[in-house]
Amino acid sequence: MFKGLKRLLIGRPLKNEVADEEKYSVFGGLPILASDALSSVAYATEEILLVLTPAIGLLAFPYLNYISIAIISLVLILAISYSQTIKSYPNGGGAYIVAKENIGVIAGVAAGAALSLDYILTVSVSISSGVAQIVSVFSDLAPYKVPLCVVIVLLLMVGNLRGLRESAKLFSFPAYAFMFAMFSMIICGIAKIKSGYTPVSHPIDTGTQAVSMFLLLKAFSNGCAALTGIEAVSNAVPNFKSPSTKNARKVMVILGFLIVCFFGGTSLLANLYHVVPITEIHHEKTVLVGIAEQVFTGNLKFMFYFLLAATFTILALAANTAFSGFPLLISIMAKEGYAPRQLSMRGDRLSYSNGIIVLSSLSILLIVVFKAEVSALIGLYSIGVFISFTLSQSGMFLKWVRNRNKNWMFKAFINGLGALVTFVAVIVIAIVKFDQKAWVVVIVIPILIFGMLKVKKHYTAVSKQLRIPTEELTQIDINASLYTNRVIVPIESVNKASIRALRYARTISENVVAFNVSIDEETGNKVKERFALIKTDIPLIVKYSPFRKVVEPLLKFIESTEYDYQKGDMVTVILPEFSVKSAWQELLHNQTRLFIQNELMKHKHIVVSTMPLQLKDDDYVMKSPKYKI
C-alpha cells in the first residue's frame, strides 16, 4: 500500500538515460533559476521600509532611493562577476567548487555550509512572503499562515521528488506571467502619477530617531535579500542544454536586467505612491499589494488579482530554486565525502530524493519556529549567501591572478570588486543584524563546517582502512583456507523454522551446533526430547538463562572451553526472519532478531545470517485443513 501511494505521488521510476532530456533551454531555465532573485521584489523594498519608516517617518522615502541605488549597483557587479564564473566552470561553478579549487578545502566547505543554510532560508522566506501577500488581500486567512506555508512546502517537495522536467513545465507559465505583471505595474504606475493621480497615503507617524549610519546600514542589509538567488545560474550550468555555458550566460544577463527593473521599479513606485508596509495584527498589508491596489483600479482591477496570483507563484518558484539547488550542492559535497553518502544518491525519478526531503523538513521547521513571519526570518537571511558570494568571487580573483591568461587583469578586477563589495556586505550584515538573530547563523555555519570536515575525515579513514594497493593484490589467495567456519543455530523450539535453519547450517559447515536458551528445566527438557527424535549429528546445547536474554549466554558459550573456539575462526549465527504480509504484523516479529543481530554484530568474528521464512496469510492458514494443530 505504501508503495502504491509512493507511485501515485512520485510517479514511475525513471532510467538514468532520461537525465539528459530533462535539461533546460534558455527560456525553460529562466523561470526556474531566476525566480529566487526576482521574487525578492515581493519583500526587499518592504523590508527596507520596515526599518526606516518607524525610525525616521517620511524621510524614509528619499533614503529608500539611495539604498535601492546601492543595491542595484551590487546586482550589476555580481551579474558581471558571475558571468565570468559561468564561462570558467561549465560543469557548475557553485561557490563550493570555485572556493575549494582556488582557495582551499575549508573555504569550499565554508561556502557549501553557508549556501546550504541559505537555500533552506530561501524556501522559508519565499513561502512565508507568498502567503503574506495572499493574507494581505484575504485577511480571513491570517490565522492559518503557518499551516498554509507547510502545505505549500510539502507540495513543492512532492513535485520535486517527481523530477526536474515536470517542475519546469509546471512553473514556466506563472514566471512569465509575473514578469508581464510587474512590467505592467511599473509602466502603468508611472503613467498614472504622470497623468496627475494623487496617491492615497496611509498615515505615517513622524519618526522617533535621527537618520544614522547604523539605521541606513540596517535597511541596506535587509534590502540585500534582493540579491539572494543571483548565484543560482552559475551553480546550475550543467543543467542547461548545450551549449550550456552560452545558455547559462544568456540567462544571467537577462536575470540581471530583470532584477534591476523590478526591484528598482518597486522602490520607485513605493516612493511615488508613499506606500508603507502595514503590520497590524490580522490586518497586514505588504508594500507590493499596497502599490498594486492603487495602480490597478477600475477597469484594471483584474490586473491586481493577476499580479497577486503571479507574485504568489513566483515566490513558490523561488522556493523551487532551492529545491533544485540544495540537493545538487549537497550531492556534490556528499560525493566528495563531506556529507553523508545517502545524499548523493538519485531516487527513482532521478531527483536527489534525500536532499529534497532534508531541505523540506528543515525549512518547515524554520517556518514553524518563526511563525511564518518574513521580518523574523529575514534576520537570518542573506548573511549565508553573502559569505558564499565573497568566497566564490575571491576564488575567481585568485584564479585569474594565478593563471595570468589573456585579459587577466580586467577579469581579476571584476571578480576582485565583487569579492570586496560582498565581503563588506558580510561584515555590515553580521554587525547590524546581530540582534536580529544573525548570531544564530554566525554560530551554525562554523558548526556545519566542523561537521562536514569530520564526515570527510571519517570517510577518508574508512577508505584508508579498506584500501589494498594494487601491488599487494597479487599476494592475495582466496582459495587458501585460513580459518574454520563454525555455525551456531539458536532455536526456540523444534519447529519448521529451526529445522530449516539447521538444514541450511549443515550445507555451509561441518561444525554446527544447535543452541537453546530456556527459562527453566521443564522447557529445556521438552526441547531436548523433541530434538532427540530428529535424525542428525548436530549436537544440541541447552542453557538456562539467569538473565532473560539470548545474546549473553550465546557469547558466553562461544568463549567457554566447552565450545573449543580457536582464535581466528568465524562463527556464523543463523537467525530466522519472518516475512509477513503487512506492517502491523512486522511489529509482532523480528524485533528480537534485530536486537540479537545488532548485539552480535559488535563482534568481528561473528557473521549473522538471516534466514527468511515466508508466512502465509492468517485467514488462509486458519481455514486450511492442512494446518491442523
Place this chain on the structure above:
Amino acid sequence: MFKGLKRLLIGRPLKNEVADEEKYSVFGGLPILASDALSSVAYATEEILLVLTPAIGLLAFPYLNYISIAIISLVLILAISYSQTIKSYPNGGGAYIVAKENIGVIAGVAAGAALSLDYILTVSVSISSGVAQIVSVFSDLAPYKVPLCVVIVLLLMVGNLRGLRESAKLFSFPAYAFMFAMFSMIICGIAKIKSGYTPVSHPIDTGTQAVSMFLLLKAFSNGCAALTGIEAVSNAVPNFKSPSTKNARKVMVILGFLIVCFFGGTSLLANLYHVVPITEIHHEKTVLVGIAEQVFTGNLKFMFYFLLAATFTILALAANTAFSGFPLLISIMAKEGYAPRQLSMRGDRLSYSNGIIVLSSLSILLIVVFKAEVSALIGLYSIGVFISFTLSQSGMFLKWVRNRNKNWMFKAFINGLGALVTFVAVIVIAIVKFDQKAWVVVIVIPILIFGMLKVKKHYTAVSKQLRIPTEELTQIDINASLYTNRVIVPIESVNKASIRALRYARTISENVVAFNVSIDEETGNKVKERFALIKTDIPLIVKYSPFRKVVEPLLKFIESTEYDYQKGDMVTVILPEFSVKSAWQELLHNQTRLFIQNELMKHKHIVVSTMPLQLKDDDYVMKSPKYKI
C-alpha cells in the same frame, strides 16, 4: 554513552531470582495498591460538585450527600465481591483472567482492553489532578501545568524501569502520610464546625436548572471515579509475599474502609464548609484545597502544606499503581498471544520495560491533548473500569453457579449483586457522559478488542505453520542434503571488505560468484582489472545499472540463464556491515546494507549474511603511518 546513561537511570541489571524478594508485605503493598482508589478523594467529590453547582446552586450540597452515599454503597459491594475473587485466584484474578476463564475469550479480551485504557487514564487523571492541587496554591505555576505533568510521568517511568521494590520503598512513607493527613483533616474539620466555626463560603450562583434525574446521574457518574483502582489488589495477588491470598485480602479490607472514610469524609466536609471548586483561569482552586484551607488555620497552617504535599504524592502513587498494573496485565495478555510478544518480556531490572514505556507514552499523549484538565479527562474515565468490573463480577457469578461448591448461593449472590450494580453503572455512565467524550471510549474499546483478537489469530496462524507434530519428527533427516547453497558476494570495489567477504564465502560453498554493479564501463573495467590480480577461482560478474540500484540487477542475475539457478537452491548473499564507534558514524554507513537486506529478505530462497567489519578510530587511522593512502 547511551548505555552509560541507561545504567545511571535504570540501574544495574537484576537476575531472575531476585524477583521473589521484591514482593509485597501487607503494609508494603497497601501504599502501592491502595493509592489509586484513595487518591480519587482529591477529585471525586469535586467532579460531583462541578456538575451540580452550576446547575442547581446551593441545592448541590444535599444532593452531594445522597450521591456520596450511593457511591459508598458501591464501594462496599465491590470490596466484598473482590475479596471473593482474591480467594479464588491466588495467581492474580484480574478481570481479564476471571472473565476469560468463566465467560469466554471475547469477554476476557474485552475486560483486558477496557482495563488497559483505564490504566492509561489513571496516570493522566492522577497526575493532572496532582498538579491541579499544587496550582491551586501556587497559581504562578498555572501556565506550566502540562510540562509539569509530563515531567512527573517521565520520572515515574524511570522509577518503574528501575524495578518494583525500590518503588515500594520510595512511596510508602508519603502514602501513610496522606492517610494521616486525611484523618486529621476530617477529625479537625468536624471538630471545628462543632465548636461553632462559621465557614467562609465562596459566593455560589443560583442554579439555572431544576433538579433532574439526568443531572444527578451525571454527577453520580463523575463520582464513580472514586471506585477506580479498587480492583488493583485482586490483579496483584501474586505480587504479595506468601500467604499471598491472605495478605491481599487484608489489604482489600483496609482499602475498602479507607475509601469509605476519606471519600465520605471529604463529601461531608464540603457540605459543612460549603466549598465548591473554583475554575477561573489562572485562579483555580480544588475542593480539597478549599476545605483544607479553612480547617487548617493558625497554628495548624503547617498541616495544610503537609496535606497538600501528601495529596500530590498519593496522586503520583496512584499513577504508579497503573505502572505496576498495566505492564503486568499486558504481559499476561502478550504471553497468551493477545498483544505483541515484546510486551511480555522483562527488562534488565525485572520490570516489563516495554509495557512501562507504552503506558508512559500514551498517558503523556492524553495529558497533552486534554491540556492536563481533570474535568476534561474525567469524561473518558471510569467507563472502562466499570466494564471490567461487570465482566469480572459476572465471571465470578458464573463460576459459583457452575461449581455449586459450599455456600455457592451466598457467594453467587455477592458477585451477582456486584455484577448487576456495576452493569447498571456502565449503562448510566455511557449515556450521561456520551457528550463528555465517553463516545471515544465506546469506539476505542471495540477497536482494541478487534486488534487483540487479530494479533492472537496471527500468532496462532504462525505457530500452526511452524509446528511439527512429534510423530513426524522421526521422519526428518537433517544430514540429507536436499539442495545446493550458492553464494553471491556483491562488491563495490576490490578492497579489504570484499576480500574478507569472498574468503568467508569460499568457506561456506563451492559455488561462489562475486557481483559488481557499476554505473559505467570505466568503473566496471577498473574493478575487473583489480579483481583479475587476485588468486582465486571465483568468477566476477559485472553489471551496468540502468537504475541506480543493486537489488534489481542482482535479482535479475539470479533468474537469468547465465546463473543457472536450480529451483530449491538457496542463495546466500554476503553484505558487509560496518561497525563504527559512534552513532553519528552509524548514520554514514549501513543504510544501503539495511535497504538491500530488507529487499532481499522478501525472497524465501535468499539468505542474507552480514559480515561485521570493525572500523578503527578515525584519528588513529589518520595519524597512523600504517594506513598510508
